[in-house]
Amino acid sequence: MKDIKDKHLDELNTPNYMWVTFKNDSAVLAAREQKTFHFDQHTF
Amino acid sequence: MLLFAQVACTQTVDTLVEKNQWALVNACIGLFMMVAFTSTVRKMLHEDKLNDRLLDLKLVTVDDYTTQTQLDPKIYADFKKTLPHDDSTVAPIMAFKTKMIEMITSQLHTDKSEIVDIHFGFNNSRMLNKLEQRAEALKSADFQKVVCI
Numbered sequence: 164m165k166d167i168k169d170k171h172l173d174e175l176n177t178p179n180y181m182w183v184t185f186k187n188d189s190a191v192l193a194a195r196e197q198k199t200f201h202f203d204q205h206t207f
Numbered sequence: 208m209l210l211f212a213q214v215a216c217t218q219t220v221d222t223l224v225e226k227n228q229w230a231l232v233n234a235c236i237g238l239f240m241m242v243a244f245t246s247t248v249r250k251m252l253h254e255d256k257l258n259d260r261l262l263d264l265k266l267v268t269v270d271d272y273t274t275q276t277q278l279d280p281k282i283y284a285d286f287k288k289t290l291p292h293d294d295s296t297v298a299p300i301m302a303f304k305t306k307m308i309e310m311i312t313s314q315l316h317t318d319k320s321e322i323v324d325i326h327f328g329f330n331n332s333r334m335l336n337k338l339e340q341r342a343e344a345l346k347s348a349d350f351q352k353v354v355c356i
Contacts, residue, residue: 174280175331183274186321188272189317200311202307204285205282
């Protein structure tokens with residue numbers, strides 16, 4: 164376990180999935196329709 | 208010693224025809240039962256799925272307000288590079304979360320949008336496997352193995 168911690172600490176701490184919970188219906192629908200967002204130079 | 212006995216067929220043609228007809232009737236009944244059984248099972252499965260869907264529509268859960276997306280690991284890696292090295296007051300993932308909320312809120316084409324929370328998922332199956340192995344070793348009091356894991 165320690166070797167994994169040491170070797171892959173960055174990998175373990177890197178998020179691969181994201182769940183965004185909205186407060187209202189319109190925001191959820193808008194987010195689902197929009198599909199792409201930009202974060203700095205990246206798109207997801 | 209082998210004994211061969213040859214007996215003449217005593218059944219009449221009418222009897223054979225009658226037997227063939229009964230065989231045909233039996234085959235038809237079997238086919239009908241098979242079709243009825245298959246269609247019943249299919250109908251039950253369909254209704255079950257439909258009921259699940261109806262139940263899902265009736266229940267309002269947090270999933271209805273949540274969207275899921277896959278993140279490229281480079282996004283977080285590049286974000287971490289922008290953080291000041293001496294700033295240890297906020298965990299990088301929390302800073303990432305705060306900035307992500309700002310970015311999504313600013314890019315959404317709605318008048319009113321509020322993000323309740325963001326959760327992240329990690330590819331940590333290898334670590335979880337090791338933890339399971341460690342738990343098994345602890346259960347069996349194999350402390351030498353525990354240290355190795």
